[in-house]
Amino acid sequence: MAKTLITCDCLGTYDLDADGLSQASGLDVRAPCSALCTREIDLAAEALTSGDVIFSCTQEEATFTALADELGLAPPALLDLRDRAGWSDDGATKLPKMSALLAEAQLPAAPEKTFDILSEGMCLILGSPDVALAAADQLKDHLGLTVLLPDGSEVPDTRAFDVITGTLRRASGALGRFEVVIDALRMVDPAGRGPLTLTDPRDGGTATCDILLDLRGESPLFPAHEKRDGYLRADPGNTGAVTAALLAASHLTGTFEKTMHVRTEALLCAHSRAEQVGCTRCLDLCPTGAITPDGEHVSVDPAICAGCGACSAACPSGAISFDAPPVDLVMQRVQTLAKAYLDAGGTAPRLLVHDAHGAEMIRLSARHGRGLPADVIPMELPKVGVFGHAEMVAGLAAGFASVSLLPDRAADLDAITAQAQLARAIGGAETVQIIDTPDPDALSDALFDETVPAPVATPVRPLGTRRQITRQAARALTDAPVLPLPEGAPYGAVLVDDSACTLCLSCVSLCPSGALGDNPDRPELRFQEDACLQCGICATACPENAITLEPRLDLTPQALTQRVLKEEEPFPCVECGALFGVKSTVERITAKLEGHSMFGGEKLRMIQMCDDCRVNAQVHSENNPFTGAERPRPRTTDDYLSKRRDH
Numbered sequence: 001m002a003k004t005l006i007t008c009d010c011l012g013t014y015d016l017d018a019d020g021l022s023q024a025s026g027l028d029v030r031a032p033c034s035a036l037c038t039r040e041i042d043l044a045a046e047a048l049t050s051g052d053v054i055f056s057c058t059q060e061e062a063t064f065t066a067l068a069d070e071l072g073l074a075p076p077a078l079l080d081l082r083d084r085a086g087w088s089d090d091g092a093t094k095l096p097k098m099s100a101l102l103a104e105a106q107l108p109a110a111p112e113k114t115f116d117i118l119s120e121g122m123c124l125i126l127g128s129p130d131v132a133l134a135a136a137d138q139l140k141d142h143l144g145l146t147v148l149l150p151d152g153s154e155v156p157d158t159r160a161f162d163v164i165t166g167t168l169r170r171a172s173g174a175l176g177r178f179e180v181v182i183d184a185l186r187m188v189d190p191a192g193r194g195p196l197t198l199t200d201p202r203d204g205g206t207a208t209c210d211i212l213l214d215l216r217g218e219s220p221l222f223p224a225h226e227k228r229d230g231y232l233r234a235d236p237g238n239t240g241a242v243t244a245a246l247l248a249a250s251h252l253t254g255t256f257e258k259t260m261h262v263r264t265e266a267l268l269c270a271h272s273r274a275e276q277v278g279c280t281r282c283l284d285l286c287p288t289g290a291i292t293p294d295g296e297h298v299s300v301d302p303a304i305c306a307g308c309g310a311c312s313a314a315c316p317s318g319a320i321s322f323d324a325p326p327v328d329l330v331m332q333r334v335q336t337l338a339k340a341y342l343d344a345g346g347t348a349p350r351l352l353v354h355d356a357h358g359a360e361m362i363r364l365s366a367r368h369g370r371g372l373p374a375d376v377i378p379m380e381l382p383k384v385g386v387f388g389h390a391e392m393v394a395g396l397a398a399g400f401a402s403v404s405l406l407p408d409r410a411a412d413l414d415a416i417t418a419q420a421q422l423a424r425a426i427g428g429a430e431t432v433q434i435i436d437t438p439d440p441d442a443l444s445d446a447l448f449d450e451t452v453p454a455p456v457a458t459p460v461r462p463l464g465t466r467r468q469i470t471r472q473a474a475r476a477l478t479d480a481p482v483l484p485l486p487e488g489a490p491y492g493a494v495l496v497d498d499s500a501c502t503l504c505l506s507c508v509s510l511c512p513s514g515a516l517g518d519n520p521d522r523p524e525l526r527f528q529e530d531a532c533l534q535c536g537i538c539a540t541a542c543p544e545n546a547i548t549l550e551p552r553l554d555l556t557p558q559a560l561t562q563r564v565l566k567e568e569e570p571f572p573c574v575e576c577g578a579l580f581g582v583k584s585t586v587e588r589i590t591a592k593l594e595g596h597s598m599f600g601g602e603k604l605r606m607i608q609m610c611d612d613c614r615v616n617a618q619v620h621s622e623n624n625p626f627t628g629a630e631r632p633r634p635r636t637t638d639d640y641l642s643k644r645r646d647h
Contacts, residue, residue: 313388
């Protein structure tokens with residue numbers, strides 16, 4: 001049974017073609033209501049009881065949810081057609097855009113992966129005595145408190161909460177699992193009569209807590225501290241900020257669900273090999289410090305990860321990928337929006353990628369301003385940084401004329417700009433723009449004033465990994481065989497200085513992606529460009545400094561096959577004739593050692609032998625340092641019998 005779309009034109013403030021939308025989407029689209037959330041609420045109740053429905057209004061979500069609860073039914077699915085498509089100063093038809101938004105809404109949502117964080121309310125307060133002790137006095141009935149005062153502070157005569165003195169050396173962790181290290185730590189000794197006394201100071205004292213309340217007025221303890229769950233920081237001179245922090249702290253007790261934003265595949269990671277550091281893209285971008293080196297790969301602390309998505313967009317191998325929602329679902333959403341728009345008769349759609357802050361800007365622009373143009377399709381993501389160059393290029397190849405990104409104030413603009421530059425290098429200079437404004441009117445103006453480039457003539461919707469999708473999409477967008485890319489791109493070639501390379505093959509043994517290989521039958525260095533991550537481990541490990549990297553995207557079939565970067569003739573063993581080693585290397589070493597006192601005669605000849613012949617010659621040579629004394633003759637039964645006869 002097909003789903004039913006219940007529409008409402010909100011007191012006739014926008015046009016909605018129910019028949020056209022039904023034909024384009026294949027759904028049962030009812031004729032528009034006028035006031036579904038008020039005087040026609042009975043129609044909403046009737047629709048809820050009739051089956052699987054979608055309401056085309058998100059503004060009154062609370063009203064429809066409460067109605068469903070009264071009827072003992074599950075809340076309905078909601079789709080915002082009014083703000084994102086209906087309310088607009090653009091007089092063009094909105095049918096293709098509404099069809100696209102409806103098609104996207106029917107995609108299955110991926111289940112969100114979460115884990116539990118337990119906070120028992122153990123709170124450590126940092127700050128000067130006047131502020132920290134006053135805060136503790138207000139929180140003592142709600143949390144288990146410890147107050148850390150600066151070294152030398154006077155300790156109050158109270159046991160309502162714990163008071164210690166010292167100097168905070170470092171802090172780590174997040175909500176439910178903070179750990180601090182304190183130097184010159186002194187604790188209250190509760191025994192004895194008279195004023196409370198303190199223990200002798202000691203360095204390196206450790207403590208754990210669930211909540212950190214920082215009222216020092218100094219630098220934050222963590223990078224991107226506002227994204228660190230459980231870390232509350234306020235200016236001690238700002239009474240309002242301190243009050244807000246105290247209120248927030250009092251509510252951080254219990255079990256909390258934390259979203260697992262990314263998933264990792266350690267075997268794909270190109271961070272390092274044999275202590276040679278290669279790719280550090282995710283480490284350089286992570287604003288919270290959730291990503292740390294862990295041997296040859298990196299690890300992500302899900303309790304610290306804030307889900308900005310920059311690591312997923314920049315990872316060249318897919319070792320880290322965003323999972324809330326998964327990358328493949330984002331790709332599917334992009335392709336579904338483009339296809340549904342074009343199938344409904346639209347041409348040259350534009351994609352606007354935004355987050356929750358951008359969604360509010362769109363609503364404000366729709367209600368009070370010009371709204372969005374009819375050809376601009378909004379797509380909301382948890383963070384704009386999730387949308388990397390692969391997703392942008394996939395959108396252009398799917399039929400979007402351009403992609404606009406609307407980051408909020410907290411987004412890492414440098415990381416988003418780097419991905420946009422890479423997408424422009426692949427898809428065209430005018431195809432991707434970043435709209436960096438908090439003003440809804442400026443957003444509308446930028447979209448209405450944009451010069452829309454021509455979309456791809458034949459849209460494609462490739463599948464696969466982000467690298468595979470990028471390559472296939474790029475081939476649809478350009479006829480150029482090779483595209484130059486900006487520095488730091490995850491695609492490119494390895495260039496080898498033929499005169500410097502000795503074919504030691506150190507690069508082959510360390511290449512994490514297998515882009516560099518050898519030939520077991522001949523001295524050769526081979527390279528497959530589409531597998532190269534441009535991690536740089538090969539260049540770092542090369543003892544001859546013979547390797548350099550060239551960022552580019554080779555779209556020819558040759559990039560998918562191995563080609564020889566360096567080859568030489570093998571050397572024939574002077575003893576058995578078997579081919580081994582590199583002829584030029586053996587001859588060079590022989591020439592350098594000729595005349596050396598330690599390599600006279602047969603020893604110099606051994607360098608020109610294969611492994612088997614060299615071992616054999618060594619064993620049978622005179623003055624062999626490994627030669628032992630002559631083995632005694634084994635005693636036999638005859639020896640024992642003859643000895644008896646002699647006696």
